[in-house]
Amino acid sequence: xxxxxxxxxxxxxxxxxxxxxxxxxxxxxxxxxxxxxxxxxxxxxxxxxxxxxxxxxxxxxxxxxxxxxxxxxxxxxxxxxxxxxxxxxxxxxxxxxxxxxxxxxxxxxxxxxxxxxxxxxxxxxxxxxxxxxxxxxxxxxxxxxxxxxxxxxxxxxxxxxxxxxxxxxxxxxxxxxxxxxxxxxxxxxxxxxxxxxxxxxxxxxxxxxxxxxxxxxxxxxxxxxxxxxxxxxxxxxxxxxxxxxxxxxxxxxxxxxxxxxxxxxxxxxx
Numbered sequence: 001x002x003x004x005x006x007x008x009x010x011x012x013x014x015x016x017x018x019x020x021x022x023x024x025x026x027x028x029x030x031x032x033x034x035x036x037x038x039x040x041x042x043x044x045x046x047x048x049x050x051x052x053x054x055x056x057x058x059x060x061x062x063x064x065x066x067x068x069x070x071x072x073x074x075x076x077x078x079x080x081x082x083x084x085x086x087x088x089x090x091x092x093x094x095x096x097x098x099x100x101x102x103x104x105x106x107x108x109x110x111x112x113x114x115x116x117x118x119x120x121x122x123x124x125x126x127x128x129x130x131x132x133x134x135x136x137x138x139x140x141x142x143x144x145x146x147x148x149x150x151x152x153x154x155x156x157x158x159x160x161x162x163x164x165x166x167x168x169x170x171x172x173x174x175x176x177x178x179x180x181x182x183x184x185x186x187x188x189x190x191x192x193x194x195x196x197x198x199x200x201x202x203x204x205x206x207x208x209x210x211x212x213x214x215x216x217x218x219x220x221x222x223x224x225x226x227x228x229x230x231x232x233x234x235x236x237x238x239x240x241x242x243x244x245x246x247x248x249x250x251x252x253x254x255x256x257x258x259x260x261x262x263x264x265x266x267x268x269x270x
Contacts, residue, residue: 062078081161085105092120112177138174171222180232205257
């Protein structure tokens with residue numbers, strides 16, 4: 001039996017003898033089925049011509065990304081803390097080198113994912129490192145492969161350790177989640193996934209319902225995300241993609257960008 005991966009988004013589906021008919025993630029209006037049609041691969045085939053690269057963003061924060069680019073081309077972030085390592089978001093390829101490196105660094109104590117686009121092969125990562133997967137239950141219907149490692153949490157925030165907290169932001173997906181880390185300097189770091197999207201100039205962020213299809217969130221939804229993040233202090237933001245790094249002023253940037261977004265949707269002074 002084979003686990004198939006969607007080539008457009010990297011989501012993995014239950015073992016079977018035949019290809020799935022559709023990818024539920026891509027069929028949703030927030031994502032897309034490529035004009036060329038739905039295509040599939042496997043972890044084994046992906047590993048033949050792809051591998052993962054590693055980039056240190058901070059002393060205890062490492063980006064892991066597959067090259068050449070595969071599917072959505074997001075990065076996973078490995079956060080090292082005294083309470084154990086946390087994998088933030090997930091990529092489809094878990095190759096032998098990645099497995100060996102993470103084990104050498106102490107394994108994983110938790111996997112946490114911002115939203116369903118990055119569920120990918122989280123089940124395989126959880127088995128490889130015997131780690132729980134923390135997901136918000138508002139997105140549970142998007143889980144395409146069951147796993148005994150999945151833990152659903154329902155509160156506004158979930159404390160994973162003294163320095164790491166998952167925060168329910170909503171927005172892009174109902175269960176949209178960000179990770180707040182106190183950081184080595186105590187100034188705070190936000191691992192944002194797609195819930196807060198760093199713009200190309202790294203001087204604003206945005207909040208979008210569908211990035212590829214360019215469909216906006218409502219003003220009320222953006223205000224809700226901003227209000228949920230307001231109590232959490234952070235200087236730096238790391239988004240889902242390699243260029244999305246904000247080095248300072250992140251908290252004020254989110255508040256300022258939310259105001260700007262709402263003003264563009266509703267009009268000045270409203």
